[in-house]
Amino acid sequence: xxxxxxxxxxxxxxxxxxxxxxxxxxxxxxxxxxxESAEAREFGDKRVKLVFEDEDGNEMQVSLFPEDVERIASxxxxxxxxxxxxxxx
Numbered sequence: 439x440x441x442x443x444x445x446x447x448x449x450x451x452x453x454x455x456x457x458x459x460x461x462x463x464x465x466x467x468x469x470x471x472x473x474e475s476a477e478a479r480e481f482g483d484k485r486v487k488l489v490f491e492d493e494d495g496n497e498m499q500v501s502l503f504p505e506d507v508e509r510i511a512s513x514x515x516x517x518x519x520x521x522x523x524x525x526x527x
Contacts, residue, residue, distance in 0.1 A: 440496035441469040470498045478507070 445465045450457045473490045481487035486507045488500045502510075518524045 439471045439492065439494070440498075441467075441471070443467040468498060470496060 443466065446460070447464045447466070448459045450459045470490050470492055472492050474493045475489075475491045477489050479487050479489070481501050485501045485503055488502065488507075489497065490499075491497045
């Protein structure tokens with residue numbers, strides 16, 4: 439399931455063209471639940487792309503620098519050692 443929240447978001451649709459309307463103070467939050475597949479791959483010369491997809495074909499891609507990926511990997515290792523989430527895994 440993909441949940442998308444848009445704040446202060448308004449566009450103009452005119453003859454098939456989408457145009458930003460109003461100030462550029464927009465923000466968005468995206469959440470993808472029930473992920474069926476996840477993978478990491480190279481993205482350009484300096485980044486790692488994480489790709490997540492759910493059963494409905496909704497996809498989310500996140501591009502990170504290697505140090506951010508390492509920090510997340512460290513967080514996961516800490517969870518494995520300390521959290522009940524990984525007890526049955």
